[in-house]
Amino acid sequence: MSGKVLALAAVILAGTVAAQAPKNYTPPRTPDGQPDLQGVWTNITITPLERPADLAGKEFFTAAEARQYEKDTVERNNADRRDGGAQADLNRAYNDAWYDRGTRVVETLRTSLVIDPPDGRIPRKVQQGTPAVPPGLGRPPEGPEDRALTERCILWPTAGPPMMPSFYNNNYQIVQGPGYVTILVEMIHDVRIIPLDTRPHVDANVRQWMGDPRGHWEGNTLVVETTNFNDKTRFQRAGQNMHLVERFTRTAPDTITYEFTVDDPSAFTRPWTAQIPMKKTEGPIIEYACNEGNYSMEGMLAGARADEKKAAGK
Amino acid sequence: MRKKLAILLGAAGLLVAAAPMWAHHAFAAEFDAQKPVKLKGTVVKVEFINPHSWIHMDVKDADGKVTRWMVEGGSPNALFRRGVNKDALPQGTEIMVDGYQAKDGSNRANGRDITFADGKKLFVGGSNPDEQPNAK
Numbered sequence: 001m002s003g004k005v006l007a008l009a010a011v012i013l014a015g016t017v018a019a020q021a022p023k024n025y026t027p028p029r030t031p032d033g034q035p036d037l038q039g040v041w042t043n044i045t046i047t048p049l050e051r052p053a054d055l056a057g058k059e060f061f062t063a064a065e066a067r068q069y070e071k072d073t074v075e076r077n078n079a080d081r082r083d084g085g086a087q088a089d090l091n092r093a094y095n096d097a098w099y100d101r102g103t104r105v106v107e108t109l110r111t112s113l114v115i116d117p118p119d120g121r122i123p124r125k126v127q128q129g130t131p132a133v134p135p136g137l138g139r140p141p142e143g144p145e146d147r148a149l150t151e152r153c154i155l156w157p158t159a160g161p162p163m164m165p166s167f168y169n170n171n172y173q174i175v176q177g178p179g180y181v182t183i184l185v186e187m188i189h190d191v192r193i194i195p196l197d198t199r200p201h202v203d204a205n206v207r208q209w210m211g212d213p214r215g216h217w218e219g220n221t222l223v224v225e226t227t228n229f230n231d232k233t234r235f236q237r238a239g240q241n242m243h244l245v246e247r248f249t250r251t252a253p254d255t256i257t258y259e260f261t262v263d264d265p266s267a268f269t270r271p272w273t274a275q276i277p278m279k280k281t282e283g284p285i286i287e288y289a290c291n292e293g294n295y296s297m298e299g300m301l302a303g304a305r306a307d308e309k310k311a312a313g314k
Numbered sequence: 315m316r317k318k319l320a321i322l323l324g325a326a327g328l329l330v331a332a333a334p335m336w337a338h339h340a341f342a343a344e345f346d347a348q349k350p351v352k353l354k355g356t357v358v359k360v361e362f363i364n365p366h367s368w369i370h371m372d373v374k375d376a377d378g379k380v381t382r383w384m385v386e387g388g389s390p391n392a393l394f395r396r397g398v399n400k401d402a403l404p405q406g407t408e409i410m411v412d413g414y415q416a417k418d419g420s421n422r423a424n425g426r427d428i429t430f431a432d433g434k435k436l437f438v439g440g441s442n443p444d445e446q447p448n449a450k
Contacts, residue, residue: 093337097437098388293363303417
């Protein structure tokens with residue numbers, strides 16, 4: 001009974017939210033006739049990718065619940081906190097002003113970015129004894145190659161594809177030209193170049209950090225299909241054969257509704273889909289010249305040598 | 315017992331979930347949680363660079379001996395969006411840094427908490443781009 005009431009409430013709520021966007025919104029066109037997605041957009045939100053256990057069975061917040069969740073999350077994330085002991089304190093790195101991880105949940109009031117399966121959880125194939133990804137080295141890092149991709153300024157796991165919110169630099173600039181859509185990703189300074197034609201994907205032996213994308217229009221929706229990932233990015237533990245379909249629909253002047261579906265039978269029991277609104281924001285994208293100032297790499301490797309010396313002295 | 319274990323596992327889960335929320339790189343790999351430092355000194359120069367900013371400062375000890383320190387902050391991008399610019403922290407500004415020293419003992423620390431000499435916050439947040447009228 002209460003489940004039915006809840007479901008009904010969710011339907012009503014979803015209807016209310018959908019009603020906020022103009023119905024049958026027709027996006028403007030580019031000079032060559034594509035629906036116009038151009039501009040600077042942000043996917044900043046504190047809505048979690050997966051529905052937390054304590055919200056199981058609850059697909060949508062009420063407005064009051066959303067405000068409470070936002071308040072609690074912002075307090076928990078606040079890097080100005082000094083509690084939890086020295087290690088936790090150090091892990092928070094620096095003052096909160098440097099972060100930009102958002103203060104609001106998505107405007108649909110969904111409790112997770114994952115919208116399918118309906119439980120809001122990624123349908124992982126859990127295997128007993130699966131090693132952590134990436135596997136630990138089991139020894140101190142000897143050079144930059146032994147550190148994480150992010151620390152080496154190679155690729156941020158949320159830069160995509162698929163594109164997800166992170167704790168700062170959640171900004172994207174979309175530029176369209178005849179035959180191509182390009183997406184400039186602020187974190188950590190990447191450009192996705194998406195051809196809009198039916199050329200075949202590159203050879204299966206060719207593996208790319210951001211995969212090999214192909215785009216086409218289905219009505220007002222840009223559909224981008226990406227394959228040929230490498231085996232190092234491991235999005236949500238997927239392997240290099242991950243098959244990704246992203247959908248970009250401009251649903252209001254200030255909103256692109258971004259959805260992506262991930263499929264990889266080696267990691268998931270079924271395909272799953274997430275939805276993240278991208279809101280128009282002020283530019284420009286700021287260049288994130290990650291390698292130019294990466295003094296921290298030297299600092300981390302010096303730290304590893306200091307740890308070794310300390311261990312040898314004992 | 316079982317409840318305690320559940321709480322412990324819950325806390326571990328929270329840590330794992332929270333881990334990606336931290337900085338660009340593992341600060342624990344670079345700095346030593348056992349070496350907290352409190353520095354009071356003057357700004358020599360600020361490098362607003364990516365992935366992380368560095369503040370160079372001179373710290374004078376009781377005998378008047380000056381030591382140069384480098385203090386690590388975060389990416390300048392979010393600060394710039396909040397209106398902070400390169401003139402925000404001129405040479406000679408007195409600041410206090412509460413942080414942890416580099417593992418290798420060099421004069422580097424993270425700026426865990428940086429304030430002006432009077433204790434006021436160095437940078438103040440307040441214009442997150444998602445603070446727009448959604449989900450009314």
